[in-house]
Amino acid sequence: MPKYLEYTLKSDSLILGERIKGGIFRPSSKTLRWSTITMALRKWTGNKKLHAAGVLDSYKSNYFVYSPTERFTKISKIPLQVEVLNNVEGRIYIVKNDDLELPNEFKIFLGALISKGFGKCELICNNELEEFKIEQGILNTRIPCEYKEKFSIEEVIKPIYGYLFESTSKTTGFLY
């Protein structure tokens, strides 16, 4: 059975963009998806085998209006309204592996508009989960099907599917 490191995540302002079609409004995801937290941690640690997923326990929704500017013409396009999560507290679960060494406290950047000052997160180690009971419930995060065993999910009773971007190779772009 896999073992996990539980970290508390704290952030003043976070934008976890949802990919949606809809004019100028960009909502934020209300959970810490596998793709968001795993890729951020992989980048920070350099460990390509790392897997993590998380949940948000509390946050406050706010909105930030942002207008991307064309660098050469200096013309601003239609302003976007972006949902920002403030005073975020959450938990992340990192699958332990032999190559993984993490400090008890560290800082990473997560989500969108990092260049505008969003996404700074503080991670504090809470616990090492070695023994736990598996119970039936509703998954409060998003994990690719192929990695469900890494998170001790034995059976998916009612899946809600969506597609993820995944590169086919370093040069040939993406499949969903």
Place this chain on the structure above:
Amino acid sequence: MTDEELVPEIHDILKLCENTEFPGVEGAVSPHSNPHLVYNYNKIENSTFEGVCKHHHGKDFEIFPDSSSLFLLDMADNLAASTSRVGIRNIGTNDMVFKLWKNSFKKIKNKNVYFRPLNLDEILKFISENSGKEDFFEKYYNYLIQRAEDSTLGANITSLYTHSALTGKFYRILRDAGYSIEDELLNNVSKEIITNIYNEKENEWILNVIRIKLRFSQKPFRVKDLNIFRSLKSTIEKINNDLSDFILFSASEELLLVLPQNREIDLLKQFLSKYNFWFEFAERSQTIRNVHPDPEKLNKEAKNLKNEAELKIKQQLQRIPKSKQKKAEIGVRKSCEKPWKKKIEEIEKEKNNYLMQEGTEYIELFSEIKPPICEICQMAPAEYPRIDEKSEIKEELCKYCQKIQEEGESLKKLAKWTYEDGIRTAWLKISIDFDILIDALKELYIKYLKDLEIPNPEENADIRFSVISEFQWDYENFLSLFNDHIISEFGEENVEQVLDDLLCIKIEKSNNVEKILRIYNSLINEYFPRFKKTVESPIKLVISESNVKYPFFEHWKYLDNPESDIDIKLTGKGEMKVKLSHLSELLNLNLGGKTALYKLAKMADVSKELAYMEIVSIEGKKDHPDLQKAIFKMGFEPADILTYIKIKSD
């Protein structure tokens, strides 16, 4: 006699017949309880008449089913009954329907209503004319909705109308299943033999009960994306129309079906494939004797047993010294969890035998999608690039989303409002929580049986299909009236009806939300007042108010996930949760003058804590007499009540 001639819906028409005198019988007697007298009095040569007279095999009946179709009618009649026929002992009768969600026992306690408005000759004439079910329901509707299916006190909880319609459905379901008995086995045999065959088949024949929740992958943001709801509505209507006999409960996204074993759940896919809707389902195969409308009954029982076990474990461990608790826990847990583990074993056994299933069904799910992916649903390859005429934005759509958009902009009023400045709208959705509905009906039924002093109320209060169907009639009337009242209050030009239970209202101020609450409260008082007494109301109301330009999907996430009986959100201002039992009191609270309220609302904008301090101060008590009562006696959270103040002060 052929099956086609038999109209199962008419089988209980004699329940509308006054007590009648028959030759050789002393005094007037009930024709329904004495069908042999009717049969001998004036024998009509048609199958419906045979069905009317021979659909019982109980000990008080002298004539009984003697053909396969009458046997099925007998079984359908029992399936559609309000009680299991054996549980409630006769302590008196009342012909009027006791609606669990409406009637109070105190009001009917001393009434013994007798409602049998027709005479026998009129009924026999109607049957002899080979009338169909439509004629029956049209001609006698007003009588059928008032007359209880079973007059026995404690069993008089569904109308003859619901029972008749349901018997017709069950009769056709059994026939569709291919269930039949050779006529020779039933002809010229004693009632005991018929009873034995009945008991044997009741334990052998199987029906599948399935709960479906329809879902869509589209994330509707713009007005034209809301076409998805029209597609959802037309899909549900088509399913209701084409599979009407199999559908026993239907809401705007949820269905309860009873299917014969020879029909698969896949038959729904033909209806859902047009728009690529997917669905969650729970299915349970049960014998006719044990069939229950909730396919997740065992799971719920297991959950309750688990909760009870955890409580017991906690209580027992508290009695043990702390130092010994850890060691003792294994033993305590083992003994307390025994009933729960037994239930889990029962569930596992059913699952292993494919008698119980739950899961999700998708119509078309690609193992991978090569770009571009549909921008609306993100679940299929985008094959239809198109340029939006208004915004000139290029969109890549899949075949399903293309179809939905092609069907035009149906919400013209809402589309118009989005081009105007400063328009505020309130989205509101009314929904039914099926799990809570079963629990609430059971709670009210137990209460009714207790009032009647019927023994073992918990065991006898079994919620069957007929009660749920009966509820559905009232729920549909309630929704329709709610729509009418909203339109008459706000004006037709200010109300966009997306679904029967999903409306968008153009409002001038946030305090218009209070008008919506008052309409809702008055209709709840009229239709479902007893739900104010249950632990939780199965009917949920969610109101989400904002500027019209606020993206609909953000509203939808809130509207689609009610957390309380009534949830209200004023975007950017606050949220509140209200228990249905508190709604009348809330609306009648004396919150003080408008100026004081406005001040308090402004204070809450700066600091909720400061506003709370104002409420509990001596001065606050003077300015807002009932606010302390709302927080300390009614149990409102200060944040909830501050949101209500913002509604009232706008």
